[in-house]
Amino acid sequence: MTSPNVVTKRIVLDLDRCTGCRACGAACHVGHHDQTNLVPGKVADVALLPVHCRHCAQPACAAACPTGALYTDEYGFVRRSELLCIGCRSCALACPFGVIPDEFVRHVAPKCDLCVDRVVEGGIPRCVAACTAGALSFVDLEETVGTPEYVGGRIQSRSTLRRA
Amino acid sequence: MKNAERSICPFCSMGCTLFIRPGTGAPYVGQEGIPALDYDPEGHVNRGSLCGKGNMALELMTHPHRLQTPLLRLDGELRPASWDAALDTLASEIERIRNADGPDAIGILAGPCLSNEEAARAATLAHRIGTPHFDFCLPEDRVILGGIARSRAHPEPVTSVEEIDAMTAMLVVGDLFTLAPCIAKPILNARYERRHNVLGVLGFWKSRTALFGKPLLRNRPGREAVVLALLLATALDDVGGRSVPWRAEARMVLDGLDRATLQDLAGVETADLAWLLDALRTEERSGVFVGCGFAETERVDLVAGLAALLAEATGSRFLSMLTGPNSRGVHRAVLEAGFPKAGGLTSPEMLEAAGTGDLTAIVSFGCDPLSSLPGRLADAAAEKLELVAVTGAMPSETSRVADVVLPSAVWGEKTGTTWSAFGEAGALVEAMPPPGAARPDGAILADLGARLDDAPDAPDAPRIGRGRRGFFDDIDLHVRMEQRELVGREVGTHLLLPEFVPSHSGDGLFTRHLSWPRHEMPEPVIALSRAHAAELEVQEGDHVRVRSREAEAVLKVRVELNLPDDVVLAPPHYPEVRRLTSWRLDTALRDLDLRPGRVSVEPIPEGTR
Numbered sequence: 001m002t003s004p005n006v007v008t009k010r011i012v013l014d015l016d017r018c019t020g021c022r023a024c025g026a027a028c029h030v031g032h033h034d035q036t037n038l039v040p041g042k043v044a045d046v047a048l049l050p051v052h053c054r055h056c057a058q059p060a061c062a063a064a065c066p067t068g069a070l071y072t073d074e075y076g077f078v079r080r081s082e083l084l085c086i087g088c089r090s091c092a093l094a095c096p097f098g099v100i101p102d103e104f105v106r107h108v109a110p111k112c113d114l115c116v117d118r119v120v121e122g123g124i125p126r127c128v129a130a131c132t133a134g135a136l137s138f139v140d141l142e143e144t145v146g147t148p149e150y151v152g153g154r155i156q157s158r159s160t161l162r163r164a
Numbered sequence: 165m166k167n168a169e170r171s172i173c174p175f176c177s178m179g180c181t182l183f184i185r186p187g188t189g190a191p192y193v194g195q196e197g198i199p200a201l202d203y204d205p206e207g208h209v210n211r212g213s214l215c216g217k218g219n220m221a222l223e224l225m226t227h228p229h230r231l232q233t234p235l236l237r238l239d240g241e242l243r244p245a246s247w248d249a250a251l252d253t254l255a256s257e258i259e260r261i262r263n264a265d266g267p268d269a270i271g272i273l274a275g276p277c278l279s280n281e282e283a284a285r286a287a288t289l290a291h292r293i294g295t296p297h298f299d300f301c302l303p304e305d306r307v308i309l310g311g312i313a314r315s316r317a318h319p320e321p322v323t324s325v326e327e328i329d330a331m332t333a334m335l336v337v338g339d340l341f342t343l344a345p346c347i348a349k350p351i352l353n354a355r356y357e358r359r360h361n362v363l364g365v366l367g368f369w370k371s372r373t374a375l376f377g378k379p380l381l382r383n384r385p386g387r388e389a390v391v392l393a394l395l396l397a398t399a400l401d402d403v404g405g406r407s408v409p410w411r412a413e414a415r416m417v418l419d420g421l422d423r424a425t426l427q428d429l430a431g432v433e434t435a436d437l438a439w440l441l442d443a444l445r446t447e448e449r450s451g452v453f454v455g456c457g458f459a460e461t462e463r464v465d466l467v468a469g470l471a472a473l474l475a476e477a478t479g480s481r482f483l484s485m486l487t488g489p490n491s492r493g494v495h496r497a498v499l500e501a502g503f504p505k506a507g508g509l510t511s512p513e514m515l516e517a518a519g520t521g522d523l524t525a526i527v528s529f530g531c532d533p534l535s536s537l538p539g540r541l542a543d544a545a546a547e548k549l550e551l552v553a554v555t556g557a558m559p560s561e562t563s564r565v566a567d568v569v570l571p572s573a574v575w576g577e578k579t580g581t582t583w584s585a586f587g588e589a590g591a592l593v594e595a596m597p598p599p600g601a602a603r604p605d606g607a608i609l610a611d612l613g614a615r616l617d618d619a620p621d622a623p624d625a626p627r628i629g630r631g632r633r634g635f636f637d638d639i640d641l642h643v644r645m646e647q648r649e650l651v652g653r654e655v656g657t658h659l660l661l662p663e664f665v666p667s668h669s670g671d672g673l674f675t676r677h678l679s680w681p682r683h684e685m686p687e688p689v690i691a692l693s694r695a696h697a698a699e700l701e702v703q704e705g706d707h708v709r710v711r712s713r714e715a716e717a718v719l720k721v722r723v724e725l726n727l728p729d730d731v732v733l734a735p736p737h738y739p740e741v742r743r744l745t746s747w748r749l750d751t752a753l754r755d756l757d758l759r760p761g762r763v764s765v766e767p768i769p770e771g772t773r
């Protein structure tokens with residue numbers, strides 16, 4: 001992807017701070033017309049965490065899509081066309097992170113678009129804006145990936161999952 | 165955001181701010197005229213965040229269930245009417261009852277959705293009618309405000325979130341992060357920004373807040389008051405002869421109970437208590453926070469009062485979060501106007517008096533008394549009352565039985581000021597006009613008042629005055645401590661505690677109608693411990709029948725790993741759950757006794773549901 005428009009920022013979760021209030025889900029739900037693109041992940045009955053789409057460089061969901069409804073857009077975001085999606089759930093099965101929810105709304109797969117409408121205007125995704133605990137941030141991957149706390153889309157927990 | 169109006173979230177007392185951009189078209193809708201919501205990173209209490217409720221602010225304003233036209237009950241049926249017809253009828257009905265039964269047959273209730281000015285206007289209306297019965301009506305919040313007032317503690321209040329950011333020792337009583345999720349940001353800032361800090365969380369299970377406890381003071385279910393009393397006792401002993409801003413009353417709280425008994429009842433590690441207490445007392449910036457409606461309540465009033473006393477004793481700042489958006493402001497307006505007057509009734513007493521026929525009319529502004537106070541009190545009241553008039557934005561339990569229903573504006577559709585948990589005046593703005601013919605409560609009150617002025621004055625003869633004492637008469641906390649049994653009522657086998665959900669609020673009046681709360685919890689769920697579920701041979705998603713002394717309900721099962729085996733949790737935002745609780749009037753406190761009750765849970769055999 002060499003488009004000058006590529007956005008290298010992604011959503012990062014600080015495991016130490018998430019309280020599991022699901023405000024991120026509510027923000028997503030409101031911003032996407034009642035379609036919630038953000039799945040909650042349950043960690044061993046201890047915590048409820050949002051599991052965000054990574055917007056992979058080589059998206060397995062897009063490869064699995066029989067109609068070409070999933071594609072990488074000019075910003076480098078993996079998007080879903082409402083028109084082409086036939087609700088076959090191949091993407092949900094293919095996604096290695098399980099971020100495509102099983103509850104289909106209006107017969108199409110809920111798919112995170114990183115709130116592209118806000119991001120192109122210099123804003124941040126709704127879930128990050130709404131986070132009540134300061135756990136979500138929208139940061140440049142190129143800066144974050146190198147830092148020791150960062151592990152696959154999250155900031156490593158110092159205590160969260162051991163805090164129980 | 166262009167053309168955006170900064171508004172206040174209409175759901176809890178945190179007072180978060182948000183932006184509403186009217187009619188410029190929301191993304192994904194691509195339609196002109198659809199308002200949009202945006203976050204307010206400069207918001208001084210929430211810095212942009214909005215919880216599961218706050219995100220629904222706009223949906224509340226544009227909701228299809230919104231009441232849009234006045235309704236009058238004619239021939240037993242609610243029919244649309246003009247404002248003039250509705251207000252004329254209401255005014256003449258009030259007149260009629262005032263002449264027939266006396267002004268004190270009429271009760272006026274004010275809910276937490278009113279602005280300070282509207283609450284003051286409602287007080288004026290009560291004056292004008294001549295009734296001594298005017299009160300704030302949201303049980304959870306009334307009880308907590310009452311408890312703090314009765315404790316006569318005057319801790320330094322927390323006045324801004326920046327103060328919390330800088331704290332090095334904190335005690336959170338109950339599941340505060342569920343009640344007001346946006347408070348998590350400053351508390352976790354304080355928790356993680358400094359190495360040596362203490363965040364004590366008092367709770368009986370690993371709630372959303374308790375997960376962050378350092379230390380987690382894990383008490384026996386329903387024994388928060390005991391732990392707080394123990395902390396207070398220790399604090400008082402330790403301060404010895406030092407001069408502390410202390411009152412004789414605080415000592416009295418503890419005199420009746422010896423330390424060993426308290427220790428035994430509390431079930432909390434002594435070392436943790438000592439660590440926490442030491443931190444609260446020695447750290448310069450410390451705070452005690454309580455949330456109303458926190459799951460782990462025994463006597464909410466007692467817990468709140470003791471927490472306030474503890475804050476005072478340890479020199480910590482104090483913050484109490486309420487479920488209603490302007491409970492503090494409305495409650496204050498009621499007291500400032502001198503209500504309830506001599507012989508006046510509190511809101512639960514009004515319902516009781518209505519049930520016995522002593523009160524013939526209830527006019528309620530911005531609240532839903534029959535869903536806030538369900539059960540026998542409310543049923544009897546609904547049966548007996550001659551006139552029920554209600555203003556409201558959404559259909560409610562009260563509007564269902566009302567004779568006059570007046571559609572009102574919500575926050576974001578009216579101007580005024582409010583009083584948040586931080587004790588600051590918030591300004592409401594009118595970002596959008598109310599839907600249809602709905603009007604702000606203030607305008608309704610002004611019109612109704614003007615109509616009553618035209619009417620001749622009725623004789624001022626008290627009819628049901630019972631010579632009651634003043635509102636916050638000196639009922640010492642220690643009396644309560646001795647009188648009450650320390651465990652819930654012995655009906656059924658399991659203690660039923662209310663579980664708040666971050667997307668629902670208070671009595672659920674509004675949130676029950678909104679899409680995200682419905683998505684999150686489409687039906688009321690009962691949380692059982694793993695052992696309890698195994699014993700009943702039920703699994704997550706099954707339904708069970710729950711019986712209490714008051715009522716029974718069928719609820720869906722959620723299995724909760726961290727719950728003690730003799731406790732079940734259910735969300736109080738659903739009327740069916742609220743009905744299960746024992747809503748009794750405590751005649752000494754003149755308020756509801758919100759002690760948790762016991763229930764029994766039975767599986768429902770396959771195919772019989």
Ligand code: SF4
Binds near residue numbers: 178210216
């Ligand atoms: S914490 Fe309270 S004020 Fe803030 S968004 Fe949630 S309900 Fe609204």
